[in-house]
Amino acid sequence: MRIVAFDYRDIPNFPQSTVHGHAGRLVFGTLKGRPCVCMQGRFHLYEGYPIQKITMPMRIFKLLGVETVILTNAAGGLNQDYKVGDIMIIKDHLNMPGFAGNNPLAGPNNERFGVRFPCMSDAYDRELQQLALDVGSELGYSDFLREGVYCVLGGPSFETIAECRMLHKLGADAVGMSTVHEVIVARHCGMRVFALSLITNEAVMDYDSEEKANHEEVLQTGKQRAEQLERLVSTVVTRIEHNNNFA
Numbered sequence: 001m002r003i004v005a006f007d008y009r010d011i012p013n014f015p016q017s018t019v020h021g022h023a024g025r026l027v028f029g030t031l032k033g034r035p036c037v038c039m040q041g042r043f044h045l046y047e048g049y050p051i052q053k054i055t056m057p058m059r060i061f062k063l064l065g066v067e068t069v070i071l072t073n074a075a076g077g078l079n080q081d082y083k084v085g086d087i088m089i090i091k092d093h094l095n096m097p098g099f100a101g102n103n104p105l106a107g108p109n110n111e112r113f114g115v116r117f118p119c120m121s122d123a124y125d126r127e128l129q130q131l132a133l134d135v136g137s138e139l140g141y142s143d144f145l146r147e148g149v150y151c152v153l154g155g156p157s158f159e160t161i162a163e164c165r166m167l168h169k170l171g172a173d174a175v176g177m178s179t180v181h182e183v184i185v186a187r188h189c190g191m192r193v194f195a196l197s198l199i200t201n202e203a204v205m206d207y208d209s210e211e212k213a214n215h216e217e218v219l220q221t222g223k224q225r226a227e228q229l230e231r232l233v234s235t236v237v238t239r240i241e242h243n244n245n246f247a
């Protein structure tokens, strides 16, 4: 397999990764014959980037001819049935920064990419969710494979106990600081989206708990599940049908 990689710093106007654990490379290659481009490191509001800069790669992918976007993230588990190491197929999201007007599509609409008011009730492709469930079951992952709602916050501070309780009551199963902005921009320009959260820590919901959310635990759980996550994603990629509805 031939791979071509570019450091983000060598791509004009591309943002730079500032987060420990995010390499900052754009990698092109093929996965069992399927052409893919992969971001090693993504961008977040808490890095200080304008929201349109965070999502700029999605529009570059669209212009490169990408049909399907697969996003993965690390997230805190709010659902009390979830355990550290679970992989959650995202079926929907809560866009908290969006409630406050911080949406990547705010400002003049670029008709070249999509409509002014894009639908989000079909943001996460249901066929791809089912495909991932089927693949997960074949790989023997069913015990730690979930489906749920991801909530994005601005970060970088982790949530308070009261915030976790509130988000859980609002219907979120997992909480993080990424993904949703990219999903909105990817859907706006008609790309299919599939997204996964790795539950790297349990959100603290109890005032008696001694647990404290921390980035080291996030990185450590990421390493522990990396192989299975990689196998799940790469198998899904090899089974994706050509998108006949591609705009």
Ligand SMILES: O=P(O)(O)O[C@H]1O[C@H](CO)[C@@H](O)[C@H]1O
Binding pocket: 019, 042, 044, 072, 073, 074, 075, 155, 176, 177, 178, 179, 214, 215, 218
């Ligand atoms: O970048 P992702 O995978 O979302 O990682 C999550 O974990 C980091 C915090 O530990 C934050 O960046 C949060 O968004």
Ligand SMILES: Nc1nc2[nH]cnc2c(=O)[nH]1
Binding pocket: 074, 075, 076, 077, 153, 155, 157, 158, 159, 175, 176, 177, 200, 201, 202, 203, 213, 218
């Ligand atoms: N906001 C948030 N992001 C995370 N990323 C990984 N774990 C967490 C968490 O508990 N909260």
